[in-house]
Amino acid sequence: MSFRGLCDFRDEPARLEVDYMHALQCVLDVSFLEGNIKYLSEEDWINVKALLNSFLELCDVYQVSRVFMRVEDGKVNFGIMIRFEDVPELHYITVDLT
Numbered sequence: 001m002s003f004r005g006l007c008d009f010r011d012e013p014a015r016l017e018v019d020y021m022h023a024l025q026c027v028l029d030v031s032f033l034e035g036n037i038k039y040l041s042e043e044d045w046i047n048v049k050a051l052l053n054s055f056l057e058l059c060d061v062y063q064v065s066r067v068f069m070r071v072e073d074g075k076v077n078f079g080i081m082i083r084f085e086d087v088p089e090l091h092y093i094t095v096d097l098t
Contacts, residue, residue, distance in 0.1 A: 031090040034058060038096045048095060052078075055093045062091075074098030 035051045038044060055078060059067065062082045070077045079092030 030087055031092065033094065034091050035093040036096070037094070040097070051093055051095075058091060 034055060037048055037051050039048045059065075059080055062080060064080045064082060066080070068077075068079045068081070070079070074097050076095045076097065077092050078095075079090050082089050082091065
């Protein structure tokens with residue numbers, strides 16, 4: 001599923017169009033893990049959906065339109081890069097598929 005497809009289940013209408021970009025690596029001096037969740041069964045989906053909705057709300061707050069996706073060791077990381085007080089920051093979530 002693409003990140004664009006994730007916007008289809010949002011509880012509220014999206015204010016911004018969000019595109020995703022596949023990233024090989026995201027390295028910044030400041031990074032924030034906004035959430036980490038396992039997605040192993042259909043029963044996990046409700047919690048995964050809540051985390052994804054929360055992350056999309058963060059995209060709206062920072063008015064970003066690009067989400068970076070990185071897959072590594074059975075985990076999918078979705079992140080956004082922002083600049084706050086001239087400091088670049090990475091905010092991301094991890095969905096563990098293993």
